[in-house]
Amino acid sequence: MINLLKNKKISKTPFRKEVLAIFNKYNNAIPLSVVEKELKAFNRITLYRTIKVFLEKGIIHEITINGEVSNYAICKEECDTLGHHHQHIHFKCTSCGIIFCVEVDKFPTIILPKYKINQLEIQAIGLCQNCNL
Amino acid sequence: MINLLKNKKISKTPFRKEVLAIFNKYNNAIPLSVVEKELKAFNRITLYRTIKVFLEKGIIHEITINGEVSNYAICKEECDTLGHHHQHIHFKCTSCGIIFCVEVDKFPTIILPKYKINQLEIQAIGLCQNCNL
DNA sequence: TTTAAAATGCAACAATGTTGCAAATAATTT
């Protein structure tokens, strides 16, 4: 966590450390608007570039459900420049709107005769524990 | 197909008929850029509004994979104003870039102890038949 | 501490999507 930027071989700057701390603070995915609000002094351009670098280096991953605004979350598994390989699903609560990364015991397998599947993205929509009381 | 606009209770206009014909012509999902090119005379604003109405009425559905530009495809199942309920998966070929709607025999079920799932969206990424020769 | 490499932020731009409103067209009623 602390040396993540060093491990990923990218320069350790105050801006990047702050963005990383914000993602670590949340245990769910967040959109850029939330990152912006949390930043003490934010610059749109630098934020876009930071997000892009974090995505490329496998520090965070992008989640888009039903064409809505993208959310971003820390990568829990080992991801790198060569790609992301998550074995978890993305859950969106229709009540509170929060998107969670949810680990599962057995990640489903799908076989399609006419297609060679290399990667599966699974998104679930419903109610989270808080909203389902 | 021919009376889809009437069935969905929306006005039958030349523009909408043309857009609908374009979606029917393709047997895969297409982005707005393709619709634009296919239209004889297109107007950005009217196209956006047409897409919005088609989505609301359950004529087409939106597909977004990995935060890339949205693609749209005709709804094969019965969808309406109350919602879309597809039981198929979306496959994106990393070689040709085409997104296909693929029907499956048994659509997977996922159970998460802490979440109530109402809908599952499954996206597969890999190689289509053409590109996997 | 000096040097080289990389990140930042401004300005300017590009792409994408939205809204009010008057004119045109489609659907409904007489």
Place this chain on the structure above:
DNA sequence: AAATTATTTGCAACATTGTTGCATTTTAAA
């Protein structure tokens, strides 16, 4: 079929989102 009503279209203007070149600043390496 003509008149009336409801809906759609397209322009203008705006809002949001994302990108790029470049000079300055900061970080990392020597």
